[in-house]
Amino acid sequence: MRNLFKLIAIIPLLVFANIGYTADMKVGFIYIGPPGDHGWNYQHDVGRKAVDKAFGDKVETVFQENVPESADAERVMTQMALSGADMIFATSFGYMDPVLNVAKKFPKVKFEHATGYKTADNVSTYSARFYEGRSVIGHVAGKMTKSNKIGYVASFPIPEVVRGINSAYLAAKKANPNVEFKVIWIFTWYDPAKEADAAKTLISQGADVIMQHVDSSAIMTVAEEAGVYAFGQASDMSEFGPNAHLTAIINGWGPYYVKRVKQAMNGTWKGGEQTFDGIKSGMVVIGDMSDKIPDDVKKEAMAIADGIASGSMHSFTGPVNKQDGSPWLKAGETADIGTLLGMNFYVEGIEGDIPK
Amino acid sequence: MFKLEPRVEFSPMISFLGPLFSIVLTMIFGGILFFSLGVDPVAAIKMIFWDPLMSETFAEYSRPQILIKAAPLILIALGLSLGFKANIWNIGAEGQYIMGAIFGATFALSLYPSESVFIFPVMIIAGIIGGGIWAMIPAMLKVKFKVNEILVSLMLVYVAEQILALASLGFLRNPDGAGFPGSRNLNDYPSASNLELINGTGIHLGVLISLLMVIFFYILLFRHSLGFKIKLIGHSPKAYAFSGDSPNKMVVICLLVSGGLAGVAGLFEVAGPAGQITIDFNVGYGFTAIIVAFLGRLNPIGIFLAGIIMALTYVGGELTQFMLNLPAAAIQVFQGMLLFFLLSFDLFVNYKLKFLKD
Numbered sequence: 001m002r003n004l005f006k007l008i009a010i011i012p013l014l015v016f017a018n019i020g021y022t023a024d025m026k027v028g029f030i031y032i033g034p035p036g037d038h039g040w041n042y043q044h045d046v047g048r049k050a051v052d053k054a055f056g057d058k059v060e061t062v063f064q065e066n067v068p069e070s071a072d073a074e075r076v077m078t079q080m081a082l083s084g085a086d087m088i089f090a091t092s093f094g095y096m097d098p099v100l101n102v103a104k105k106f107p108k109v110k111f112e113h114a115t116g117y118k119t120a121d122n123v124s125t126y127s128a129r130f131y132e133g134r135s136v137i138g139h140v141a142g143k144m145t146k147s148n149k150i151g152y153v154a155s156f157p158i159p160e161v162v163r164g165i166n167s168a169y170l171a172a173k174k175a176n177p178n179v180e181f182k183v184i185w186i187f188t189w190y191d192p193a194k195e196a197d198a199a200k201t202l203i204s205q206g207a208d209v210i211m212q213h214v215d216s217s218a219i220m221t222v223a224e225e226a227g228v229y230a231f232g233q234a235s236d237m238s239e240f241g242p243n244a245h246l247t248a249i250i251n252g253w254g255p256y257y258v259k260r261v262k263q264a265m266n267g268t269w270k271g272g273e274q275t276f277d278g279i280k281s282g283m284v285v286i287g288d289m290s291d292k293i294p295d296d297v298k299k300e301a302m303a304i305a306d307g308i309a310s311g312s313m314h315s316f317t318g319p320v321n322k323q324d325g326s327p328w329l330k331a332g333e334t335a336d337i338g339t340l341l342g343m344n345f346y347v348e349g350i351e352g353d354i355p356k
Numbered sequence: 357m358f359k360l361e362p363r364v365e366f367s368p369m370i371s372f373l374g375p376l377f378s379i380v381l382t383m384i385f386g387g388i389l390f391f392s393l394g395v396d397p398v399a400a401i402k403m404i405f406w407d408p409l410m411s412e413t414f415a416e417y418s419r420p421q422i423l424i425k426a427a428p429l430i431l432i433a434l435g436l437s438l439g440f441k442a443n444i445w446n447i448g449a450e451g452q453y454i455m456g457a458i459f460g461a462t463f464a465l466s467l468y469p470s471e472s473v474f475i476f477p478v479m480i481i482a483g484i485i486g487g488g489i490w491a492m493i494p495a496m497l498k499v500k501f502k503v504n505e506i507l508v509s510l511m512l513v514y515v516a517e518q519i520l521a522l523a524s525l526g527f528l529r530n531p532d533g534a535g536f537p538g539s540r541n542l543n544d545y546p547s548a549s550n551l552e553l554i555n556g557t558g559i560h561l562g563v564l565i566s567l568l569m570v571i572f573f574y575i576l577l578f579r580h581s582l583g584f585k586i587k588l589i590g591h592s593p594k595a596y597a598f599s600g601d602s603p604n605k606m607v608v609i610c611l612l613v614s615g616g617l618a619g620v621a622g623l624f625e626v627a628g629p630a631g632q633i634t635i636d637f638n639v640g641y642g643f644t645a646i647i648v649a650f651l652g653r654l655n656p657i658g659i660f661l662a663g664i665i666m667a668l669t670y671v672g673g674e675l676t677q678f679m680l681n682l683p684a685a686a687i688q689v690f691q692g693m694l695l696f697f698l699l700s701f702d703l704f705v706n707y708k709l710k711f712l713k714d
Contacts, residue, residue, distance in 0.1 A: 028678060034685075062678040068639045071629030075421055076674055082413055083679060097541050097631055117536070156635065157525060158536050187521050187635065355525065 023060035027261055028080040030067045032092035033190050039215035039234040044091045047253030054258045069094025077102040081109045087264050099123060110264050122271040126256060129278030131167035132308045133249035135315040136286050136301050137231045138171030140246055141209045143297045144229055148178045151202025153195055153212045153219055154185050157354045159343040161213045166347045167315040168211055181350050182207055192218035203228055220244055236287045248287030255282050280309040321348035360707040371705045378697030386690045395680050404672035418671050420557035424629060426667035427566040428621040430660055432645035434573045435617030437654040439610035442586045446611055448509030449618040450642025451516035452487035456619025457626035458523050459486025461539055461633050464548035465528060475547040480623060487619015488612050495611040499604045524635045539633040550628030562624025573656040618642055651698055
């Protein structure tokens, strides 16, 4: 009888244990598109899941997809903060001013903004040195092209994209002095139809290796059909072009997200910081290399990746001139961070103009 | 079986019950959808319709937000409703919205950083002119060459988007913006900022004007001869011809009004909630406003209510996404259901269902 009473006494405890449970921390993510895009947003969501995995029940993550870069972003972040989010990762450049506005209203909430340049006491930024990956795939592209024409589908003429083109060109030129770059700007990050059209145009102009700085896998599909090569963007895209896919630059946000959430939990998180990490920290990962790439080229490419990671190499090492022939980097000099972050010029050898 | 018979008498009962039924049906079918996605349907529907208005956590913030989200929809839809009544189809309000914002922002930023109380009023006029000019192109082509205004106004949206990209990357690009696209933030430029009218709510002049415009359009349509003429030309162009007025005049008036209102909606948005010209400045208000206009049955009061309901489903829909993990697509389907049921019940406002014996 006594035992029965004990048992009954325990029941409410069990129920309470379940109801009373709350996570120590709530972390919100906002995405510009759907996580199913196999590109930019997909990788941020992989990063979010890494946070889930690392902290289990201690951290609750929530996310909102398809948030436009407008007043809507401000509303979504405000509502997240009102719902009790302690930390918000805003994963697209255009959220910059909305992040700062919301951060002002919620000084206790910690904000992390991807690829922006404005910070505050409770706003830090983070971005990846994708250009380091471009050096590796630029080398592969230079070695793999037979027509010596490399096509490049670019999104917007912002420093990040210009930096990628320059880095890829310098590496390709070093691997193959006869190489030529053709760049098409399509003024969107995600539009499979436009991306495919641009790739088809480049292929019809003789390009047999296509690089991309746009998010969808459409270019890989076109490359597969046309029998040319391409690279995965943000994620491994080999399932969309098993023969075309050479390798990929994979965005690895997981380690950074886990690190920052941990800092937020133990009180060491700081605002006003600007992280700009690359291959070394795992924010930029070189994907698996295709069997189509000869072994020696694979080795050279990995040596570049290792050299950049160890600091013995730099994507922008002089002598390098600007497109107009004026000197930029002296022999042995490497680019400073300020020039890289604001890069708005082509290096010598690239034809065409950056749209203004 | 059955057939549809036109109603001879207008039934106020049906026109009141129609929207009510359609909302109930949306809740039922939406609930089934949410349930099949593994989400508590009652919680989700409460979160869409109730929490933005009444919950302790969100309501204080989201009540004014609903008005802010509804304001451009209402402004644009009011302008469009004039033309739609007169069978003049401006589908390109999105482009006029963009051009209004660009005109206003360009004027303001060309004076940056000088301060004057006249800057914001002139920006409003520039916004009206920007949208008006963009709508005048299809108007003139229709009047002079009988070119279809639906196609021209729609195509000009894409032209406006290109000009928007040009502005963000070129002539309006923030010189202190480290080379990134996008203009200076007008909220950091006091003379050009569309300021909050009530502190902490975000309510701006555009919200107030959209509400005033509802009253103005009500008077215009039901108490003014222009409203009568617009309805007349829509119902019977031949009868209108007897009035001696040229139908071309109506084309110009309707497109000018709808373009001007779309332009000023864009101006209030760029100087207020959005703050800056960016490549993705437009988020589809000009197209959604077409739905709002028809949902509100081209009636100013109806448009006001439709705008509020649309805004509510946006704001509430967002809550369900990150609170309950509903995918964005499920919310879009839910909104689509609401529109579908509302418009299909409209059928019964104008028609009677009659069962026939074999």
